Amino acid sequence: MTEAARAALFDLDGTLVRSGPGITAAVRRAMAALGQELDPDADLDWVVGPPLADVFARLLVPRGHAAQVDAAMALYRGEYHRAAVHESPLYPDVPAMLTGFAAAGWVLFVATSKPQAVAQRILAHHDLAGRFRHIYGAIDDVTLAHKPELIAHIVTRESLDARRAVMIGDRSFDIAGAHANGLRAIGALWGYGGAAELEQAGADAIAGNPGEVLARAEELAGDAA
Numbered sequence: 001m002t003e004a005a006r007a008a009l010f011d012l013d014g015t016l017v018r019s020g021p022g023i024t025a026a027v028r029r030a031m032a033a034l035g036q037e038l039d040p041d042a043d044l045d046w047v048v049g050p051p052l053a054d055v056f057a058r059l060l061v062p063r064g065h066a067a068q069v070d071a072a073m074a075l076y077r078g079e080y081h082r083a084a085v086h087e088s089p090l091y092p093d094v095p096a097m098l099t100g101f102a103a104a105g106w107v108l109f110v111a112t113s114k115p116q117a118v119a120q121r122i123l124a125h126h127d128l129a130g131r132f133r134h135i136y137g138a139i140d141d142v143t144l145a146h147k148p149e150l151i152a153h154i155v156t157r158e159s160l161d162a163r164r165a166v167m168i169g170d171r172s173f174d175i176a177g178a179h180a181n182g183l184r185a186i187g188a189l190w191g192y193g194g195a196a197e198l199e200q201a202g203a204d205a206i207a208g209n210p211g212e213v214l215a216r217a218e219e220l221a222g223d224a225a
Contacts, residue, residue, distance in 0.1 A: 005107055006221050007160050009151065009183070011169030012112035012119050012137075013048050014191030016094050016128070020048045022087025026080035027055065030072050036063060048192045049171035051113045051138065051145035052076060084118050085125040091190060097210040098131045104214060110135040111154055111167065111177075113145050134158070147177025155181055166217045172201035184220040186213060 013019040024044040031038050036059070038044070047055045056072040080087075101108055109132055112119050116137030123129040136154050138145035144153055147169075155162055167178035170191020178185035179202065187198030187206040198206055205216040 005161075005164065006105065006217075007109060007158070007165040008101055008106045008217060009109045009111040009154060009165065009167045009178075010132075011049075011167070011171070011174050011188070011191075012110055012114055012122070013088075014170035014193070015091075015168060015174075015188045016110070017088040017090055017122060017126075019084070019088040019122075020045060020192055022080060022083060023048050025087075026076050026083075027059075029079045030056075030075035031059060033075050034065070034068050034072055036060065036065065036068070036072075045192045049113065049169075049173055051142070053142055053145065081115075081118055085121050088122045088125075090126050090128075091210060093210040095128065097213055098128065100214045101217070102131065104218070106217070108132045109154060109158070110137070111147070111150055111169075111174075112137045113147065113150070113173070114138065115140075147173045148180040151177045151181045151183065155183075164221060166204075166220055168207075168213055168217070170198075172197050175201035175203050184223075186216050186220070188213070 010016055024047060027044060027047050028038055052073050056069045060066060060068050060072060098108060110119060114137050119137040120129060120135050123135060136150060144150045162182035166184045166186055167174055168186045168188055170188040171193040175185040184204040187203035189195060189206055189208045204220055207213045207216050
């Protein structure tokens with residue numbers, strides 16, 4: 001990668017695809033299979049974005065069942081991974097957003113806590129895999145599952161200039177992971193985090209829809225020049 005190239009790292013869940021309903025349904029089924037049914041009225045939007053191990057630790061540790069975290073993860077994988085491709089529709093205007101970035105000379109990557117192989121299948125299903133130089137994700141639900149280490153890995157492996165790179169995501173984890181590595185971060189308001197979470201996390205800019213992201217990224221890249 002040339003020193004002058006600009007790089008955009010995109011989260012997947014809640015940024016490129018609306019995967020919340022499929023993820024929350026699989027979490028509920030995994031918990032039920034362990035005899036740990038969740039309140040059917042509980043808001044589970046928070047489970048979209050964090051590493052899977054963190055999700056089940058938060059659900060099971062307060063119940064005194066920390067030993068079931070690994071089993072819950074295995075059940076979730078069986079429930080969700082088979083259906084992930086069909087339960088992850090694209091947000092409107094995502095292809096046009098990616099086209100705009102490419103036309104403006106940005107190099108594109110995916111940076112997701114979802115297992116890399118699943119992310120690749122989802123994006124291939126939507127004919128978007130070829131839009132990215134590389135799709136990065138967790139290796140085994142643990143390795144590279146946290147955004148700071150994942151983004152650090154991408155920056156190092158791709159020889160990115162952090163000052164010329166931005167992270168686009170809908171959760172505080174995306175913002176924190178970017179800032180931990182010297183990247184600017186754009187909050188995706190159409191996802192699952194919401195304005196308050198993104199602002200509290202210190203997002204450098206917030207986009208209300210995919211059509212606004214390139215302009216925000218260009219502004220941040222200009223500030224860093």
